[in-house]
Amino acid sequence: MKLNSILLTTAAIAWASPAFAAGDLFIYTYGEYTPPDLVAKFEKAFDVKVHVDTFDSMETMLAKLRAGAGGYDIVVAGDPNIQLMISENMLEKIDVNAMPNYVNVDERWRDVYWDSGRQYSAPWAWGSTSFMVDSAVVKGDINTLGVLFNPPAEVKGRINMMRDVNEVINIALRYLNLPRCNENPEDMKKVLELLETQKQWVKSYNSEFKEPLVSGEAVASMAWNGYAMRARDEKPSLVYVYPKEGFTGWMDNLAVPKGAPDIENAKTFINFMMNPENAAMVSTYARYSNGIKGSEKFVDPKLATAPELAPPAGTPAPEFIPNCSPASTKLYDRVWTKLLN
Amino acid sequence: MTAQAELRSPFRVSKRLAFTGLLLPAVGVITIFMIAPVAIVFVYSFLEPARYGGVVWNFSVEGYLQILFERDFVDGSLQFSADYLVILWRSVFQAAICTVLCLMISVPTAYFIATRSERTKPIWIFLITVPYWVNLLIRTIALLFILRDDGPLNKAIMMTGLTTSPLPLSYNNFAIGLGLVYSFLPFMVLPLYSAFERFDFRLLEAAYDLYASRRVAFFKIVLPVMRPGLIAGSLLVFIPSIGSYLAPDILGGGKTLMIGNLIGTQFQGAHNWPFGAALSMILLTVTLIVLIWMARRSARKNTGY
CATH class of the missing domain: 3.40.190.10 (Periplasmic binding protein-like II)
Incomplete structure (x- = not known):
């Protein structure tokens, strides 16, 4: 907090x-x-x-x-x-x-x-930053960022995103297949449009994701793998997802x-x-x-044996993202402010 | 002559010393806790941001420009942008709504308490203050737990059969407003109570005896007596709620920023201290304008009676 x-x-x-x-x-x-x-x-x-x-x-x-x-x-x-x-x-x-x-x-x-x-x-x-879904509620293919950005009916309105400008923009860039540390205003405009569309389905922007997932407030939420395991301890139907688009290490x-x-x-x-x-x-x-x-x-x-720490074979390697340039930091900040406006 | 001067001088010195001595703590407190911090914020608001937080000591008004304009990334030209004004407006609006709601709840509450017997009054006042023994952060999170989809309130509403899906009580402007009212209500109740307490109800009887209507009695008799309490209460509610940080952060689910949150992000994620400082100066200015306006209004009204 x-x-x-x-x-x-x-x-x-x-x-x-x-x-x-x-x-x-x-x-x-x-x-x-x-x-x-x-x-x-x-x-x-x-x-x-x-x-x-x-x-x-x-x-x-x-x-x-x-x-x-x-x-x-x-x-x-x-x-x-x-x-x-x-x-x-x-x-x-x-x-x-x-x-x-x-x-x-x-x-x-x-x-x-x-x-x-x-x-x-x-x-x-x-560890890694990806997302978690409640498999008791969410049906269909979950191994994609589409669960967060083009959500099925049961996920709409029950998404939690981290309150972290870099993590949120990185996951959006990955869904749009755009370069990370992006300095291109056109690309960032697409990111903003994606996130603004998603916002209507977002319940909260909260980096403390375990509580909303366990209580059932959220059925899909961005997550860190280790903390995700703690969440699964409290609610076994929660699944940490390694999406095919990749994830952050x-x-x-x-x-x-x-x-x-x-x-x-x-x-x-x-x-x-x-x-x-x-x-x-x-x-x-x-x-x-x-x-x-x-x-x-x-x-x-x-x-x-925990799936949060041992990804299944064929999972893409985690992507480590260095510091971005001041130009992209400024763009990110502008997107974030407009999103939460 | 000299003897007389010697006799008088120690007295003078000690009087001057006493004066300075008595003044010093107040001046010290104001300097250390008010003037110095505001001066630092003021200076920082005119500097350039360092790359990842901190400031570069070059004069710049970019922090203030940024509130109204954004720089085009291609050619660097300034374009008008209402993004931050919307946030500032939302803060003022939420704070104003909160003040009005607090007034509406507090006037009957304070009246009720003031008209109780001398024996039960302290109990009512005590009950008003009880929730405030608990830290604001904890109370705000507790309120979230009550309001959210699987919280007791929604469960109760759904049990009555009025609705089958939970009402959107949390993570929106309604929740923020409710949180603000809940946080600051006693700051309105207590000044109003003390105003009502001083009110001589025989004045009201006299007014009715002289054929004053209820309306006239309220505006001519009750309101003037209440005015200092109303003003004090409104300021005590409006000022903290305009800069409020916790309610939008927790009850709003971080989905809508208020100015306090915007300032906070400037010192954390966004790494733009001068802009954060400039926003703080704007918030301070808005607060001062409201204060001065209120003070002048009350001064003018007071001379009328």
Whole structure:
């Protein structure tokens, strides 16, 4: 919730004073993302008190760090955000690739576009953004974005879209088969028309999608795979869809913001998190894959077979989308404002 | 002569000191919590946006231009665009409707409470304030749960057989309006109550004795006494509801923006701080205009009696 972030910002400013006792680690991350047993294990092993502060979106996190909120040793950031923070000199170069546990990082997540060679960041969790339908209500072919943009009668008026300009526009661009990070006003006009047509069938724009799906307010909703699994736990008829048009992939990473009070503790934590056993705790708790080799055998066995984490054969590869240019960001913003006008 | 001056001067100094000392906390609070933040917003509204949030220290009026015009992407020319004006208008309109509805509910409520016995009055006032012990965010979400399709209200309506499909009570302007009224109602009830409380009902009897009609009695006797309460209540409802953020965000399902939400997105997703600052200045100006207009109106009316 937005208000939540305002309260948290206020709280963080209140405690972002320079005096910290030795043996503290301040983590800034999404809510319900840090396993309590992991925190306890780290505290016990290194005699460090861990403090977790949460944000509700990357925008909140960036805005707050930019506004000068210091005092964090570890920040969790998505792939385009790491790219941005490196380019803006907001992160400490901590040479993750030289850490002992780096050998455990899956080769797939080493030379990534946002931090090639992993000098600044380590994998935390990765997943996909697609959508979920209630199979008890929605009939017919569900493996297409048409469920959201050309909905059958039973879906009309019961769609939830995320309240996130990039996620919504990306999924619309994919349905229209137009290039991502689009700078073409003509293309973006088509996106706006599509979204405005869809709006009459949209119940709400809400990134907290689990509640509306479980309560039955929405029968089709954009979703993140791990959180989708939690929703399915509460309502077994919910199905996470890998549409034939493709879907977005993302990775959240651990990094150290400039001016971190205790860089050594931060490095210790990052190395600790590249240990398969510890990375597995994140997956078990947050229900996302982690990018650390050998973690599979420590992860809750029900995740191994979960369709949200193991897409069926023939599923298109997730598409990772970097930061878009200022021109397309402006166009996106204009589309978003007109849509919600 | 010198002795006298020495005798007098400490008194003068201490008087001046006392004056400054007494003034200082108020000036300090106003400077730190009002003048300084508004000054920052004012300065930021005339800067250029940095790429992903923050500002570049170059003078620019683009933030204000953007409210009325949008730049064509091909040739950069300015074209009139009503998008943001519509949002501003919607905020003013919703706030005005909310104020009127609050008035309609509060006048009988306040009258009722003011005419109770001295013993039961505090209980009624207490009951008015009870819901406000709970955080506004929680109350707003609770209201959403009551209003939505499978909520108790719709279930009850469907059980009566009046309709077979749920009524669209949530995620629309109706829900936003209801949320605003619910949020700000006591700010209207309490000032009106205190106005009614001071009202001498013998005046009304006197008016009727002198053959005043109900209409005349209301406009000549009741309304003038009520006026300060009406004005205070209206301002206390109108001003927070025009910038309201939670009701449109939660009860509106994020489908329609009000100015508070538009400002919020400028500092989060859209990364355009100067535009957000410019919008805040516009909102501040609208609020000030309403305040001054109300103040002048009441001053004029007051001299009439």
